[in-house]
């Protein structure tokens with residue numbers, strides 16, 4: 444029984460791996476069509492709320508809430524999940540996250556022509572700002 448579950452797990456992991464590599468390939472093709480690179484988008488669209496080093500901005504907004512949480516401690520998979528969830532407008536139910544403010548922000552960001560690829564933006568933030576790696 445244990446053996447069976449282990450091989451099932453392995454099979455699932457393999458399937459997931461395949462699915463991931465497939466989607467990242469199509470994502471890469473899409474990424475080439477974005478007008479600005481991740482650094483440009485972050486500098487222009489994210490810095491005011493998430494800070495120059497992704498350290499977050501504790502200063503309160505007009506609703507009395509911190510402007511933006513730190514993005515420099517999340518693991519790469521957490522960032523990917525969150526950013527994908529934001530871009531999908533919360534349709535990615537399985538992540539169980541609540542990103543209402545960011546979903547609203549994202550629409551404004553997209554309107555300004557500053558769209559981005561979710562996985563590569565997550566990688567950019569992780570590689571540039573993460574303090575635990």
Ligand code: HEC
Pocket residue numbers: 484485488489490491492493509510511512514517522525526540541542543544545546548552564
């Ligand atoms: C006007 C302020 C503001 C701007 C601009 C902004 N954010 Fe956010 N962001 C927030 C707030 C507030 C939250 C927390 C609440 C939420 O997720 O809705 C958040 C949450 C997030 C999260 C989820 C963090 C977590 O741990 O779940 C990510 C990832 C993120 N933002 C990325 C970005 C990126 C990338 C940009 C630029 C393209 C950006 N944000 C621009 C205010 C902002």
